[in-house]
Each structure stands twice: as C-alpha cells, then as structure tokens.
Amino acid sequence: MNFNCKENIKMAPYCSMKVGGFAKYLALPKTESELVDALRYFREKGEKYIVVGNCSNLIFTDDGYDGAIIATTDMKGLSFENGIITALCGDTLSSLARTALDNSLAGLEFCYGIPGTVGGAVFMNAGAYGGEISEHFIRGRFLNANNEIIVLNGDELEFGYRKSRLMREELILISAEFKAENGEKSEIRAKMDELMQKRKSKQPLEFPSCGSAFKRPEGYFAGALIEQCGLKGYSIGGARVSEKHAGFIINDGNATATDVIKLLEYVAETVFKNTGVMLEPEIRVII
Ligand SMILES: Cc1cc2nc3c(=O)[nH]c(=O)nc-3n(C[C@H](O)[C@H](O)[C@H](O)COP(=O)(O)OP(=O)(O)OC[C@H]3O[C@@H](n4cnc5c(N)ncnc54)[C@H](O)[C@@H]3O)c2cc1C
Structure with a gap:
C-alpha cells in the first residue's frame, strides 16, 4: 500500500468526543490518488471500511471498529x-x-x-x-x-x-x-468574529463533544425540550447533558462511548415521554 496506514489504533484521541475503542486499521491518505488507492485496497481485501473527516460528528463504540477507518485529515488543498x-x-x-x-x-x-x-x-x-x-x-x-x-x-x-x-x-x-x-x-471578518463569539458564549467548548447531539425537530429546539424535561446536567457515567447548552452532550473527561450512547437514548426517551416529540440523534454511532 502506498498510503500511511497504522494498525490497532485507539480512536478516542482522534474523535472530538474523545471516546471509542480500537480500530483494526487507520489509513491517512494525503492526496486524491492515495485516497482512491486506500478505498480500492480495502474494498478488494473485503475489509469493512468507513471514510471520516475530523470525527467531530461521530463516535466509535467501546468495542472499536473491526475494519479500516480512512481519515481524510491529511488531505489539504484550498x-x-x-x-x-x-x-x-x-x-x-x-x-x-x-x-x-x-x-x-x-x-x-x-x-x-x-x-x-x-x-x-x-x-x-x-x-x-x-x-x-x-x-x-x-x-x-x-x-x-x-x-x-x-x-x-x-x-x-x-x-x-x-x-x-x-x-x-x-x-x-x-x-x-x-x-x-x-x-x-x-x-466578513467582523461577522466571523461575531459568530465565533456567539459559539464561545453559548456552547460548552471547554469540554469534548460532537456539537448538537440531536437534530432540530420541526417547530421546536432540541435544547429547549431537553431543558424543559429537567435534564440539564443529567449524567450517565462520564457523559453529561451540558449545563451551558442542553442540546450538547459532553464528556466530563471520563466518559465511555457506552455512556454517551446510553445518555442519547435516555434523553430521547424522556423527551418523548414528556412532550411527545421524538428527537433524532445528529451524532452518528459507527459500529
Ligand atoms: C463543538 C462543535 C460544534 C459544532 N457545530 C456545528 C454546527 O454549528 N453546525 C453543524 O452542522 N455541525 C456542527 N458540529 C458537528 C460537526 O462538526 C459537523 O457535522 C461536521 O460537518 C462534521 O465533519 P467531520 O469532518 O468531523 O465529519 P465526521 O464526523 O468525521 O463524519 C461525519 C459523517 O460524514 C462522513 N464523511 C466524512 N468525510 C467524508 C467524505 N470525504 N466523503 C463521504 N463521506 C464522508 C462520515 O462517514 C460520517 O458518516 C459541531 C461539532 C462540534 C464538536
């Protein structure tokens, strides 16, 4: 293979939620041709694979990923x-x-x-x-x-x-x-600064997360529904509904992927029971 590929790699450090077990392979192509080669290689090998970016909207389970994770983070060229x-x-x-x-x-x-x-x-x-x-x-x-x-x-x-x-x-x-x-x-610069300021003041950027845990249900805001159900600060293991923004699930430093998944399920169930609104996770759980 003519692309950078590591074996048996713990995925938690690569994911913005900082959870997840080991991947059999982590491929890091640098160019279009290396990406294409990596995909062809793992396809021909019959290996399970997924292409990811910064892993800022997904988590791998604690069991890890029994296949190849192809991360594009080394592919730059604006x-x-x-x-x-x-x-x-x-x-x-x-x-x-x-x-x-x-x-x-x-x-x-x-x-x-x-x-x-x-x-x-x-x-x-x-x-x-x-x-x-x-x-x-x-x-x-x-x-x-x-x-x-x-x-x-x-x-x-x-x-x-x-x-x-x-x-x-x-x-x-x-x-x-x-x-x-x-x-x-x-x-343009002023708008970028203004939006960044909004993020810093409203979002728990000091903790690992995947951003909004749930999609916005039509006619509602996920965070407001979660807060209304008294779930702000609610935690399972090291995963917690952020006190700063109830739409975020954060890792307090000790969370496992299982904690995050259980909390996603608990929050969705509780909100459904109390409000009749079914929340759909925005975070993707990769198995
Ligand atoms: C603090 C914080 C704030 C956030 N704020 C926002 C926000 O304001 N708005 C918003 O929309 N999101 C937000 N997010 C979520 C996330 O950053 C976005 O969804 C982002 O677009 C995901 O990009 P990624 O490279 O991390 O994708 P990943 O999480 O690595 O992957 C997401 C999905 O895309 C697929 N994928 C990745 N690369 C490719 C490719 N080259 N070809 C095909 N499929 C691919 C993966 O297989 C996966 O299914 C936030 C996350 C955090 C942690």
Whole structure:
C-alpha cells in the first residue's frame, strides 16, 4: 500500500468526543490518488471500511471498529480561481471560511468554528446561524461504489436539513467547488468574529463533544425540550447533558462511548415521554 496506514489504533484521541475503542486499521491518505488507492485496497481485501473527516460528528463504540477507518485529515488543498473556491475533502470548514475572507467573499462565515472537514460537511449538509453548506456547493468529485470518479452538482445531492444523498448511497467526496458573493473584507471578518463569539458564549467548548447531539425537530429546539424535561446536567457515567447548552452532550473527561450512547437514548426517551416529540440523534454511532 502506498498510503500511511497504522494498525490497532485507539480512536478516542482522534474523535472530538474523545471516546471509542480500537480500530483494526487507520489509513491517512494525503492526496486524491492515495485516497482512491486506500478505498480500492480495502474494498478488494473485503475489509469493512468507513471514510471520516475530523470525527467531530461521530463516535466509535467501546468495542472499536473491526475494519479500516480512512481519515481524510491529511488531505489539504484550498485554492481560489475565477470566483470559485476549490477544496479537498480534508480541508477544514474554518480554513474554507478563511479562504473566503482572504478573497473578499461573503456567505461562508457560518463555517468558521464548525470543527469538521469539507467531506463531513457535505455528507451532513452542515450549517449554522442561517447558512448551510448546500447553498454554496457547486459540484464535487466523488468516488462511487464501483471505484469510478464521478462529478455531481449540488442539485443532484438531495440536500436537506442535516441530510444528503451521501447518507443513502456510497459516494466518497474527494474535492468540492464552492461559490460565495463578493463582499467587504472588514465586514466578513467582523461577522466571523461575531459568530465565533456567539459559539464561545453559548456552547460548552471547554469540554469534548460532537456539537448538537440531536437534530432540530420541526417547530421546536432540541435544547429547549431537553431543558424543559429537567435534564440539564443529567449524567450517565462520564457523559453529561451540558449545563451551558442542553442540546450538547459532553464528556466530563471520563466518559465511555457506552455512556454517551446510553445518555442519547435516555434523553430521547424522556423527551418523548414528556412532550411527545421524538428527537433524532445528529451524532452518528459507527459500529
Ligand atoms: C463543538 C462543535 C460544534 C459544532 N457545530 C456545528 C454546527 O454549528 N453546525 C453543524 O452542522 N455541525 C456542527 N458540529 C458537528 C460537526 O462538526 C459537523 O457535522 C461536521 O460537518 C462534521 O465533519 P467531520 O469532518 O468531523 O465529519 P465526521 O464526523 O468525521 O463524519 C461525519 C459523517 O460524514 C462522513 N464523511 C466524512 N468525510 C467524508 C467524505 N470525504 N466523503 C463521504 N463521506 C464522508 C462520515 O462517514 C460520517 O458518516 C459541531 C461539532 C462540534 C464538536
């Protein structure tokens, strides 16, 4: 194999929730061709595999992952030409926002502070403060299940709220093109600073987490429902409903993946019993 690959690696340090057991393989491709090689290699080997970014929206169980985790975090390559920003799947959303700022492009400020990669953001249709990645996505290069590279436009990706076609069909994002409006640099910078300040004041960034634990149910806010049910500060083992923002489940330092999963289930059950609203986890549990 011509890509960096480690064996028997504990995943907790790689995941923003800081939980999870050992992976059989952790592959870290640096380029498009290494990513394609890694996927082909593990597919031909018949190994179970998953492509991840910064693991800021997923957890692995305490049993770990009996297969290959292909992490794109070493794949970087932002560029700007003719009004279009091109990113590799492993570029972070914050660096995408900074590239937009450097080129006086407005609209991507919401990406600043979301701790994921472009690949994870397209998969999840990440968004914040009224913006969504789908609004800026022009087209992407993907590897499909037949090991073919295909190009898909935004309108072919079935984007919805924290939803995309990548959730139902095996499509690995390699690179993507984004558009944004011309803007005033000082205003773009001010908006990025303002949104970062909001995050710092409202979110428990001092603890490991995966951001919002649940999707926003239509007509409600998950955090408000959880708080209304008296669950703020409720904990199972080392996993706790944040006192600062009830929509976040945090790791107090000693959580296991099992604690997080049990707490996700307990919170959803309690909210359903008390309010009749069924919360759907935004955190993905990978088995
Ligand atoms: C403190 C904090 C704040 C957050 N705030 C926000 C927020 O404001 N808005 C928001 O939407 N999210 C937020 N998140 C969640 C998370 O950062 C986003 O969902 C982000 O887009 C996930 O990117 P990632 O690279 O970490 O993906 P991962 O967690 O590594 O993966 C998520 C999913 O994407 C898939 N995937 C990853 N890369 C690829 C690829 N190249 N091709 C195909 N599939 C791929 C994975 O298989 C997985 O199913 C927050 C998280 C934290 C910890």
